[in-house]
Amino acid sequence: MATKSLKARNNDLANTQRQLEILSNGIFADGELPTFGDKIKETNQFPLRPKKLEILQINVGYMCNQVCAHCHVDAGPDRKEIMTQETMHQCLEVIRKTGAHTLDLTGGAPEMNPNFRWFVEEAAKAGIKDFIVRSNLTIIRANKKYHDLPAFFKKHNIHVVSSMPHWTRGKTDKQRGDGVFDKSIQALKDLNAVGYGMEGSSLKLDLVYNPSGAFLPGDQMALEADFKKALLEDFGIHFHNLFAITNLPISRFLDYLIASDNYEDYMYALVEAYNPAAVENVMCTNTLSVSWDGWLYDCDFNQMLNLKVNSKVKHISEYNEELLQNRNIIINQHCYGCTAGAGSSCQGTVA
Amino acid sequence: MSKNYYDAADLRKFGKITEWSEELGNKFFEYYGKVFEEGALTAREKSLIALAVAHTEQCPYCIDAYTKDGLQRGITKEEMMEAVHVGAAIKSGATLVHGVQMMNKVNKLEM
Numbered sequence: 341m342a343t344k345s346l347k348a349r350n351n352d353l354a355n356t357q358r359q360l361e362i363l364s365n366g367i368f369a370d371g372e373l374p375t376f377g378d379k380i381k382e383t384n385q386f387p388l389r390p391k392k393l394e395i396l397q398i399n400v401g402y403m404c405n406q407v408c409a410h411c412h413v414d415a416g417p418d419r420k421e422i423m424t425q426e427t428m429h430q431c432l433e434v435i436r437k438t439g440a441h442t443l444d445l446t447g448g449a450p451e452m453n454p455n456f457r458w459f460v461e462e463a464a465k466a467g468i469k470d471f472i473v474r475s476n477l478t479i480i481r482a483n484k485k486y487h488d489l490p491a492f493f494k495k496h497n498i499h500v501v502s503s504m505p506h507w508t509r510g511k512t513d514k515q516r517g518d519g520v521f522d523k524s525i526q527a528l529k530d531l532n533a534v535g536y537g538m539e540g541s542s543l544k545l546d547l548v549y550n551p552s553g554a555f556l557p558g559d560q561m562a563l564e565a566d567f568k569k570a571l572l573e574d575f576g577i578h579f580h581n582l583f584a585i586t587n588l589p590i591s592r593f594l595d596y597l598i599a600s601d602n603y604e605d606y607m608y609a610l611v612e613a614y615n616p617a618a619v620e621n622v623m624c625t626n627t628l629s630v631s632w633d634g635w636l637y638d639c640d641f642n643q644m645l646n647l648k649v650n651s652k653v654k655h656i657s658e659y660n661e662e663l664l665q666n667r668n669i670i671i672n673q674h675c676y677g678c679t680a681g682a683g684s685s686c687q688g689t690v691a
Numbered sequence: 692m693s694k695n696y697y698d699a700a701d702l703r704k705f706g707k708i709t710e711w712s713e714e715l716g717n718k719f720f721e722y723y724g725k726v727f728e729e730g731a732l733t734a735r736e737k738s739l740i741a742l743a744v745a746h747t748e749q750c751p752y753c754i755d756a757y758t759k760d761g762l763q764r765g766i767t768k769e770e771m772m773e774a775v776h777v778g779a780a781i782k783s784g785a786t787l788v789h790g791v792q793m794m795n796k797v798n799k800l801e802m
């Protein structure tokens with residue numbers, strides 16, 4: 341398993357333009373498969389337009405203690421893109437006045453941003469209804485300075501959303517790195533110990549499941565039941581909901597798909613599973629994504645492809661919700677990942 | 692036309708059988724879909740049965756399809772291999788149980 345990001349390896353795919361070329365060439369250029377734009381035109385869903393803004397998702401940096409094989413951020417210890425306190429100040433101004441009810445902090449490992457705690461404390465004061473931090477779990481056990489994160493999250497009533505690709509060690513470590521499973525289990529126990537994920541607890545702990553390979557996620561409810569049973573029986577661990585998220589064919593997952601000769605089959609699977617009902621609720625219709633350097637995107641995936649919002653307002657420093665809401669969402673073939681089957685978003689299925 | 696009898700990409704075209712016999716094709720896929728719904732057996736159990744049968748039928752398309760289906764359902768490779776052994780055991784059992792017929796015949800023919 342690679343221990344460096346595509347960027348650090350100078351991989352061809354670290355260039356987002358190259359990724360976009362791949363997604364537009366081959367089976368999509370020769371008409372074997374319809375482009376995403378053509379597909380949503382069939383059901384008069386083009387152009388894709390925002391609905392009411394509900395979620396502000398802020399990526400506070402691409403640095404991470406893990407180098408997961410499927411990571412769409414291409415995150416890792418070698419990534420130095422970290423949100424500055426100045427940009428955080430600009431974000432806070434927006435958080436205070438936004439109509440969104442959910443604030444969603446992500447990364448990389450957001451906790452590795454040196455101003456993470458300060459930012460959480462300030463943002464929590466804005467009284468946003470649902471304050472999510474996407475934690476990779478192992479960070480809690482990675483270093484002594486992170487051991488008190490469960491208590492810190494609790495203090496600010498943070499909704500913790502954590503990745504857990506499988507309830508078995510083998511599958512988890514294969515995707516996320518050796519030792520990740522055991523550390524994740526310990527971190528979940530730490531979160532349970534302060535009340536997270538317990539039945540009836542207002543301290544929300546949800547898990548994210550990504551398939552560990554070139555296949556789509558199965559039924560979210562069935563997977564949740566399997567995860568709950570296995571984690572409780574084997575480790576005494578509790579959690580609230582499981583979000584099944586489809587891997588989008590970009591960045592490291594795209595690299596994997598091509599290297600393993602699975603790219604075409606995967607794209608076929610996505611297109612075959614296309615569900616117009618999922619298009620209705622794709623997350624770009626209710627979310628805005630902010631990058632570490634303050635640029636605005638329709639979603640975290642477009643951020644990683646460097647596809648900035650199609651609006652006069654493109655940066656957090658000039659944020660204007662009304663103007664932003666009046667934009668066309670930028671789409672490409674990777675969008676099929678969010679519309680397959682029951683759909684996929686950072687909140688799990690959408691249809 | 693492909694020079695091989697089997698082409699993995701043909702699995703994607705399975706639905707096209709309907710084009711040359713719409714009514715029967717549609718009836719088959721409707722039946723097929725219904726069979727794999729949750730019922731007295733879970734969809735997960737049915738997936739493992741299908742995987743075992745895919746092997747005894749030695750259908751490469753079915754093996755591809757139900758291996759992927761199993762992964763999507765979070766079925767582990769240990770579970771999948773056990774299912775294949777169930778199929779293999781029945782296959783070999785079916786061969787061996789005919790040994791009784793052979794024994795009967797020998798006993799009848801020999802003085």
